Amino acid sequence: MPAAAVHSAPQNVPSARVQAATEDSPIVRWSLIAISVSFMALFVLIPLAAIFAEGLRKGWDTYLASFTDSHCLAAVRLTLLVTVIAVPLNLVFGLAASWAIAKFDFRGKSLLVTLIDLPFAVSPVVSGFIYMLVFGIQGWFGSWLADHGIQVMFAVPGIVLATIFVTFPFVAREVIPLMQEQGSEEEQAAITLGASGWQTFFRITLPNVKWAVLYGVILSNARAMGEFGAVSVVSGHIRGRTNTLPLHVEVLYNEYNFVAAFAVASLLALLALVTLGLKTLVESKLHSH
Amino acid sequence: MTSISRPRVLPGFSLTLGYTVLYLSLIVLVPLAALFIKAAGLGWSEFWQAATSPRVLASYRLTFGTALAAAVINSIFGFIVAWTLVRYQFPGRKLLDAIVDLPFALPTAVSGIALTAVYSQNGWLGQYLEPLGVKVAFTPLGIIVAMTFIGLPFVVRTVQPALEDLEREAEEAAASLGASRWQTILWVIAPSVVPALLTGFALSLARGIGEYGSVVFISGNMPMRTEITSLLIISKLEQYDYAGAAAVAVMMLLVSFAMLLLINLIQRYAARRYQGVL
Numbered sequence: 111m112p113a114a115a116v117h118s119a120p121q122n123v124p125s126a127r128v129q130a131a132t133e134d135s136p137i138v139r140w141s142l143i144a145i146s147v148s149f150m151a152l153f154v155l156i157p158l159a160a161i162f163a164e165g166l167r168k169g170w171d172t173y174l175a176s177f178t179d180s181h182c183l184a185a186v187r188l189t190l191l192v193t194v195i196a197v198p199l200n201l202v203f204g205l206a207a208s209w210a211i212a213k214f215d216f217r218g219k220s221l222l223v224t225l226i227d228l229p230f231a232v233s234p235v236v237s238g239f240i241y242m243l244v245f246g247i248q249g250w251f252g253s254w255l256a257d258h259g260i261q262v263m264f265a266v267p268g269i270v271l272a273t274i275f276v277t278f279p280f281v282a283r284e285v286i287p288l289m290q291e292q293g294s295e296e297e298q299a300a301i302t303l304g305a306s307g308w309q310t311f312f313r314i315t316l317p318n319v320k321w322a323v324l325y326g327v328i329l330s331n332a333r334a335m336g337e338f339g340a341v342s343v344v345s346g347h348i349r350g351r352t353n354t355l356p357l358h359v360e361v362l363y364n365e366y367n368f369v370a371a372f373a374v375a376s377l378l379a380l381l382a383l384v385t386l387g388l389k390t391l392v393e394s395k396l397h398s399h
Numbered sequence: 400m401t402s403i404s405r406p407r408v409l410p411g412f413s414l415t416l417g418y419t420v421l422y423l424s425l426i427v428l429v430p431l432a433a434l435f436i437k438a439a440g441l442g443w444s445e446f447w448q449a450a451t452s453p454r455v456l457a458s459y460r461l462t463f464g465t466a467l468a469a470a471v472i473n474s475i476f477g478f479i480v481a482w483t484l485v486r487y488q489f490p491g492r493k494l495l496d497a498i499v500d501l502p503f504a505l506p507t508a509v510s511g512i513a514l515t516a517v518y519s520q521n522g523w524l525g526q527y528l529e530p531l532g533v534k535v536a537f538t539p540l541g542i543i544v545a546m547t548f549i550g551l552p553f554v555v556r557t558v559q560p561a562l563e564d565l566e567r568e569a570e571e572a573a574a575s576l577g578a579s580r581w582q583t584i585l586w587v588i589a590p591s592v593v594p595a596l597l598t599g600f601a602l603s604l605a606r607g608i609g610e611y612g613s614v615v616f617i618s619g620n621m622p623m624r625t626e627i628t629s630l631l632i633i634s635k636l637e638q639y640d641y642a643g644a645a646a647v648a649v650m651m652l653l654v655s656f657a658m659l660l661l662i663n664l665i666q667r668y669a670a671r672r673y674q675g676v677l
């Protein structure tokens with residue numbers, strides 16, 4: 111423990127072995143480390159390892175075969191489609207909201223900020239349910255939509271809407287505080303020197319907040335691909351058509367096809383691990399800025 | 400804040416604010432209003448009946464009780480994890496720090512089947528708990544395990560910055576003035592960490608109350624015994640009882656909003672209390 115020794119050696123203390131007043135004794139230190147590691151192992155590491163072990167239980171061939179199944183491929187395609195629609199829409203919203211909130215003063219601003227965070231306070235199941243009340247058969251626009259042959263619920267549009275809802279605040283809540291902190295002097299200078307609004311935004315504002323934007327996009331992306339509760343309510347679970355990857359995992363699991371369920375789950379777990387890696391990388395960029 | 404008195408130089412205010420309000424209304428406000436209108440359509444007595452039937456009440460008790468237990472577990476162990484990560488150097492510290500966020504990044508359905516695999520009676524850990532008479536999967540204990548998993552990052556990630564901001568000088572001063580280590584912890588460290596810990600506790604509780612994906616696989620879903628409120632809403636929807644589902648959903652939303660308010664109050668209190676100090 112070289113670093114611990116450095117901490118415990120103020121200059122006037124002759125021996126590095128003397129314990130500083132702000133240092134816990136080795137017994138306390140190592141017990142707490144042991145508690146932390148065991149707790150994390152029991153609740154996080156062992157379940158993570160179980161996903162891969164259960165998926166590989168019948169060997170690599172069975173594992174890989176789970177992915178070539180046509181329903182699985184359809185689920186991958188749908189998940190990607192939903193993410194590619196939902197994340198950019200929330201990105202544009204997040205940037206527009208940040209510009210309005212960070213660069214201008216107006217009445218009701220703090221209410222607006224609170225309302226943007228609202229979807230995080232809504233339980234996933236309720237998030238899906240509210241769209242049924244608007245677009246479902248019994249809902250406000252249900253009969254109008256049915257008359258015009260448009261299906262929103264139990265179809266791709268409903269899944270996209272539910273996904274937009276659950277990922278709604280991610281970009282905005284990362285970018286707003288950073289833009290507020292940076293103020294608007296640079297933008298004002300650019301405008302005064304004759305730059306257009308869009309030029310100012312793309313050449314000055316966006317580069318200044320790019321890591322926060324990326325951070326929000328990474329979180330949105332992970333949530334969009336992994337959302338279960340909200341999507342489960344609006345999807346209708348039609349195999350090959352309205353099952354996203356997490357729903358496909360559920361279907362396989364409920365059919366006792368455990369190996370395939372865990373194989374597909376391991377794909378989502380890999381996505382989560384990649385997300386964590388990227389997040390850590392972007393966090394260090396954000397803090398060094 | 401300097402722009403208040405100055406005329407607006409920057410363009411795009413009406414465009415961006417208009418778009419923000421429109422998008423927010425379409426995606427969030429109108430659908431949420433639809434929920435309250437649907438529930439209001441029931442009339443007061445029917446609403447109350449739907450929102451407080453015995454099966455619904457049992458689900459509230461279970462959901463709130465298990466979420467509370469998980470939040471308490473997370474406050475204790477999450478604090479220890481945060482303390483360990485901030486104060487000590489040990490091999491694997493970086494890895495431990497990185498995986499704290501895993502429950503947040505892992506899709507909830509994946510967490511659900513993984514925890515069930517580990518804690519069911521012939522699972523990796525379940526098989527050792529079974530002879531001891533401890534059944535985890537398909538009991539309220541399983542729900543607590545899932546909610547603990549899902550809420551852990553909230554406690555660690557709110558407590559960690561508070562511990563990092565703590566000034567070693569204050570502890571040194573306390574120690575040099577004759578305080579024992581315990582006195583220092585109790586009177587110097589605790590007061591500045593408690594608001595963060597309370598926030599983490601409330602966030603973990605709120606997340607547990609609303610959680611669905613990671614819980615349904617491990618809970619067993621028996622009405623009156625292991626049926627959480629989110630699942631009850633889904634079973635009402637499957638029976639096309641939209642109004643009944645709306646009544647329960649409104650109760651859940653009100654609890655979530657109350658939690659949000661509580662969290663804001665804690666943070667405001669903490670900001671005011673330490674304004675003079677920091």
